[in-house]
Amino acid sequence: MIERRVITVEGIVQGVGFRPFVFRTARALGLNGRVRNAVSGVEIDLEGAPSALDRLARDIAEAPPSAARVHRVSVRRSAPVGRADLSIDASGLDGFRSSFTLVGPDLATCGDCLSEALEPADRRHGYAFHSCTECGPRYSIIRSLPYDRSATSMAEFQLCGACSGEYDDPDDRRFHAQPVACPECGPSLRYREAGTDDDTLSEPVTNPLEALRDAVEAIRSGRVVVIKGLGGYHMACDATRSAAVRRLRRAKSRDAKPLALMVRDVDQARELCFIEEGAERLLTATARPIVLLPVRPDAPVASEVAPGLGELGVMLPYTPLHHLLTRELGRPLVLTSGNASGSPMVHSREDAARLLEPMVDGVLDHDREIVAPCDDSVIRWLLDGPSMIRRSRGFAPEPLALTAHRFRRSTLALGGHLKNTFCLGRDGLALLSPHVGDLESFRGVEALRRVLRHHLDLFDFEPEVVAHDLHPGYATTLLARELELPTVAVQHHHAHVAACMAEHGVSGPVLGIAFDGAGLGDDDAIWGGEALLVDRDGYRRVGHLGYVPLPGGDAAARQPWRMAASHLHAAFGADPGAWPVNPLPEPETWTLLRPMLERGLGSPDTSSVGRLFDAVAAILGIRAVSRYEGQAAMELESRADPEAPRRYAFDLASVDGSLILDPRPVVASVAHDAAAGRAPARIAGAFHRALADAVCGIAGRVRDDHGVEAVALTGGVFQNGTLTRLCVQGLREAGLHALVHRQVPCNDGGLSLGQAVVAGERPPCA
Ligand code: ZN
Ligand code: ZN
Ligand code: FE
Numbered sequence: 233m234i235e236r237r238v239i240t241v242e243g244i245v246q247g248v249g250f251r252p253f254v255f256r257t258a259r260a261l262g263l264n265g266r267v268r269n270a271v272s273g274v275e276i277d278l279e280g281a282p283s284a285l286d287r288l289a290r291d292i293a294e295a296p297p298s299a300a301r302v303h304r305v306s307v308r309r310s311a312p313v314g315r316a317d318l319s320i321d322a323s324g325l326d327g328f329r330s331s332f333t334l335v336g337p338d339l340a341t342c343g344d345c346l347s348e349a350l351e352p353a354d355r356r357h358g359y360a361f362h363s364c365t366e367c368g369p370r371y372s373i374i375r376s377l378p379y380d381r382s383a384t385s386m387a388e389f390q391l392c393g394a395c396s397g398e399y400d401d402p403d404d405r406r407f408h409a410q411p412v413a414c415p416e417c418g419p420s421l422r423y424r425e426a427g428t429d430d431d432t433l434s435e436p437v438t439n440p441l442e443a444l445r446d447a448v449e450a451i452r453s454g455r456v457v458v459i460k461g462l463g464g465y466h467m468a469c470d471a472t473r474s475a476a477v478r479r480l481r482r483a484k485s486r487d488a489k490p491l492a493l494m495v496r497d498v499d500q501a502r503e504l505c506f507i508e509e510g511a512e513r514l515l516t517a518t519a520r521p522i523v524l525l526p527v528r529p530d531a532p533v534a535s536e537v538a539p540g541l542g543e544l545g546v547m548l549p550y551t552p553l554h555h556l557l558t559r560e561l562g563r564p565l566v567l568t569s570g571n572a573s574g575s576p577m578v579h580s581r582e583d584a585a586r587l588l589e590p591m592v593d594g595v596l597d598h599d600r601e602i603v604a605p606c607d608d609s610v611i612r613w614l615l616d617g618p619s620m621i622r623r624s625r626g627f628a629p630e631p632l633a634l635t636a637h638r639f640r641r642s643t644l645a646l647g648g649h650l651k652n653t654f655c656l657g658r659d660g661l662a663l664l665s666p667h668v669g670d671l672e673s674f675r676g677v678e679a680l681r682r683v684l685r686h687h688l689d690l691f692d693f694e695p696e697v698v699a700h701d702l703h704p705g706y707a708t709t710l711l712a713r714e715l716e717l718p719t720v721a722v723q724h725h726h727a728h729v730a731a732c733m734a735e736h737g738v739s740g741p742v743l744g745i746a747f748d749g750a751g752l753g754d755d756d757a758i759w760g761g762e763a764l765l766v767d768r769d770g771y772r773r774v775g776h777l778g779y780v781p782l783p784g785g786d787a788a789a790r791q792p793w794r795m796a797a798s799h800l801h802a803a804f805g806a807d808p809g810a811w812p813v814n815p816l817p818e819p820e821t822w823t824l825l826r827p828m829l830e831r832g833l834g835s836p837d838t839s840s841v842g843r844l845f846d847a848v849a850a851i852l853g854i855r856a857v858s859r860y861e862g863q864a865a866m867e868l869e870s871r872a873d874p875e876a877p878r879r880y881a882f883d884l885a886s887v888d889g890s891l892i893l894d895p896r897p898v899v900a901s902v903a904h905d906a907a908a909g910r911a912p913a914r915i916a917g918a919f920h921r922a923l924a925d926a927v928c929g930i931a932g933r934v935r936d937d938h939g940v941e942a943v944a945l946t947g948g949v950f951q952n953g954t955l956t957r958l959c960v961q962g963l964r965e966a967g968l969h970a971l972v973h974r975q976v977p978c979n980d981g982g983l984s985l986g987q988a989v990v991a992g993e994r995p996p997c998a
Contacts, residue, residue: 235282236265236312241292242273243303244336244630247379249365250274251320252407253297257288259318259402268321269378273334279312299339299366299518303633320408334379335371335690337626338462338606340520340550342367344405349552350559355394358441360553361419361600365409367518368551371629371666372463372606373411376690381410385601392417415440419600421553423447426458426589441556447596448560455593456480458570458584462551463606463625463666464577465570465584467592472563477536480566483591486573489860490538492522492545492608494567496558501546504531504564511613519626520550521609533564540863542870545610550626553598569607573860576669576679579605604686605679606666614953615960620977621951623653628666629687632975632985635660635737639992644695644715646708647984648724650861651977652676654684654708655984656693657992662734662985663691664976671707680711699991701727701983703752720991724751724983725762725947726771731986732944733766735976740767741942742971743774743934745927745959748947748979749789749842749861750782758782760840760947763891763930765938768993774938775891775930777844778802779837783828788835792846792864793817793856794825799847800903801829803896812907815850841923841949844895848919851903852912862948868916869952876917879905882926884933891930898922924958931968944971948979 241250246269254267254276263285265278278285289307296302341349345367348356356362363369373384381387391399395414398406406412413419423446447457454476456469467484469476471493481487495501498512505525507515515523522545527533531544538544547567549555558565569577570588578584579602589595610622620627643657652668665687668680687693700712702721712719722730728751729744744764753759754773761777780798788794796815797808804811806829808822816822828835845865849855854871855864880901883894898919905915931943943963950956956972963970976982 233282234279234312235285236277236279236310237285238308238310239276239278239289239292240270240273240306240308241276241302241304244299244301244334245274246334247336247370247374247410248299249297249405249409250300252365252402254288254292255318255320255402255407257291261287263288264315264318266319266321277310279315297366299336301630334377335374335629337519337628337630338369338372338550339367339518339626340548341552341555345552346555349555355416356414358439358444358556359415359418360421360440360444360551360556361413361598362552363409363411363413364405365407366405368409368411369462372602372604372625373600374690375603379410384410385603386411386413386418389413389418389600419598421596421598423450423594423596425594426592443596444553444556444560447594448557450594451476451561451565454479456483456591457594457596458588458592459557459567459596460584460598460602461553462602463604463608464579464602465588466567467570467588468568469566470561470563471533471537471566474534474536477534477566480568481536484568484571484573487859488539488863489573490541490543490545491566491568492547492610493533493537494547494549494554494558494565496562497548500564501525501548504528504533505544505546508613510616510618514611514613514618515546515548517626519609520548521611521626522547524610524612524621537566540867540870543612547608574670575673575675577605577607604666604683607669609667612953615957615972617972617974619953619956619973620975621979622651622667622981623664623975623977624667627975629663631661631663632735633660634662634734634989636739637662637734637989637993639988641696641992642694643697643699643988643992644693645699645722645984645987645991646712647987648701648980649703649706649708651979651981652680652708653981653984654680654687655988656687656691656695657988658693662988663687664985667981677707677711680707697991699987701752701987702754720987722987722990723754723771725753725759725764726766727983727986727990728946728978729764729766729771729944729986730990731976731982732946732971732973732978734985734989735974736944736971738942738971741938741940742766742944743931743940743942744771744944744946745930746947747841747949749949750838750840753839756836758836758838758840760838760842761844761893762839763934765934765940766944773890774934775893777839777841778892778894778896779839780895781829781832781835782838782840782843783825783835785834785836788843789846789858789861791857792850795843795847796850797825798829799844799895799899800851803899803903806830812903813851815856817856841947845949847899848902848916851899852906852915854912854916862951865949865952869920869954871913872916872920872954873911873913874917874920874954874958876914876921878921878925879918880922882922882929884926884929891933893926893930920952920954920958923955924962927959928962928966928968931963932966935968941967942969942971946973946978946982950978
């Protein structure tokens with residue numbers, strides 16, 4: 233008996249070798265018909281024995297290609313038409329409605345492709361740009377859907393005979409691999425000294441390894457080289473040479489913020505860092521993120537790479553180019569986004585020539601256009617799971633399937649002001665953009681506009697409502713107004729909590745503990761130490777860190793000594809002479825600060841826990857002025873001895889039905905201990921402990937008062953692994969259920985998801 237079934241598979245099933253996989257399976261099972269990319273995924277129309285059709289369905293469900301994500305399979309029976317052949321049809325443009333499940337993230341080079349690059353007898357030996365259906369670029373080269381070569385930046389490379397043979401051969405792993413390429417017909421690599429003519433790209437290449445060796449030579453001799461990669465341009469130098477790292481820092485105008493490293497393999501990573509099993513899985517995952525790892529005391533790497541911190545950001549090679557480069561070099565490479573500090577990563581040749589080349593010594597360039605820039609992702613292993621810090625290359629634009637939320641209308645959420653991402657919400661899926669970055673510069677806002685336009689086009693997305701932060705001055709708020717659609721303003725910390733809930737498939741009620749630097753509150757104060765009770769209907773602020781003035785507003789974030797003065801003023805009164813320690817850089821500074829602290833001049837109230845970390849760091853003499861966002865807090869954590877005994881406690885008082893966490897007793901004890909010469913590591917450790925105790929104290933009270941047992945830990949402060957571990961431990965001991973961020977950053981990179989779910993469930997105001 234012959235049956236005919238039309239099987240539709242939805243999910244990330246285009247550009248991942250899905251059609252070839254179905255083709256081969258069907259052929260082995262003796263089925264006839266056709267396989268093609270369709271409206272919502274891959275459509276398989278086959279005839280044959282029912283048992284063979286069953287078997288095919290099972291293989292699709294149980295053993296699809298590794299890069300595929302099958303979300304749904306539907307089967308329709310139809311009358312057989314007596315097909316005698318099996319084919320893969322080219323995607324038809326007619327009636328094609330792109331859906332955002334169809335563009336996969338860029339994937340690291342697979343083992344087979346790596347072997348080819350390393351095998352002297354292979355025709356791809358030393359080649360930097362090949363890939364197959366299991367690996368290679370996707371998102372970063374796709375101009376439009378459907379995903380065919382003509383719609384990518386590979387379109388201008390005409391396949392040679394050998395490559396088109398592979399492309400057409402159902403038994404080849406490059407069967408219908410759109411970016412297929414070789415030294416004969418694909419993109420090529422060129423090296424040039426900075427400032428020299430860049431017309432080398434039109435000259436033929438004789439040995440594909442030559443340019444690479446020139447670049448490695450330059451890096452070895454201490455030069456800084458710009459390297460065009462997969463999702464953008466990087467700046468690179470030898471990580472073992474202090475002078476080279478300093479030179480790179482000058483070129484990037486980044487004087488202290490940690491720099492990422494790329495190493496040859498896990499063994500080389502082990503020479504630098506301690507790597508537990510889970511962290512190794514992250515390091516070797518196909519997304520190939522930068523993984524934050526505890527640094528070995530004897531790590532052979534310049535101290536200028538991550539000054540003052542206990543972790544290094546390390547990644548493994550993810551393209552043949554990077555494999556060849558790190559092998560040829562043989563030592564760890566600094567590989568950091570090519571940009572001036574605070575600006576978006578450069579991805580076009582024009583910008584590279586204009587903005588990067590004048591700052592460096594050499595350029596390793598290639599001629600495949602980067603259509604959509606994508607920064608490296610950053611992640612760490614924390615408490616038996618991943619903890620995403622920057623979700624970008626390798627993850628974006630794979631949508632998150634939400635289990636507790638469904639968008640009632642197509643929702644665009646524009647995210648926050650720093651570490652910006654935006655989010656498209658449709659049905660039960662939330663698509664987070666790659667990392668866009670900080671929006672303080674014109675170039676940053678331009679990048680947001682460009683990436684947003686590309687997403688709306690690529691995914692054929694027409695927003696019906698736009699969510700943004702409550703802050704009226706954020707670039708995203710202004711952009712939201714420009715779009716002339718109904719808008720929803722979402723309070724910053726509400727969005728943080730909602731993001732954590734969404735990724736865990738929880739609709740509430742949940743106690744959200746949102747600790748971060750700054751977000752505008754609904755009372756016009758600057759929030760950042762919040763206890764919010766959140767459910768589908770919204771949030772209720774049930775507690776917060778006691779207010780102190782934020783002296784000079786934003787200036788306080790850059791100058792931790794200001795926050796130290798503010799907290800000491802609150803704890804000990806108006807006479808700095810009576811404080812156990814004096815954080816003021818000069819005595820005259822008091823004239824400037826006093827009216828801010830006493831009369832609130834230019835100094836809004838704040839409940840920020842991020843700023844409390846700053847204050848403690850300054851009181852301990854660890855850092856008076858921060859050179860990048862969060863520096864003081866990160867250094868305080870890296871100094872903290874997590875075994876330090878309990879020594880301090882916050883006061884928790886109920887004031888007008890709200891829990892107020894009073895920082896004064898802790899600040900006072902910290903200051904006294906610092907003045908008495910107690911070890912900063914012990915003080916910092918005890919401070920972390922006191923804060924975790926406070927979190928558990930609030931959670932206990934909220935359980936008693938409201939019966940809520942789930943606690944979401946969110947906000948940028950929870951990038952602090954020491955604090956997160958202590959909080960989770962304490963909450964578990966108290967029988968409470970802790971939710972920590974896994975797939976979505978706890979920092980402002982995750983805000984857009986929270987805004988989207990809040991706005992997607994709420995009727996918009998016009
Ligand atoms: Zn491959
Ligand atoms: Zn070729
Ligand atoms: Fe935040």
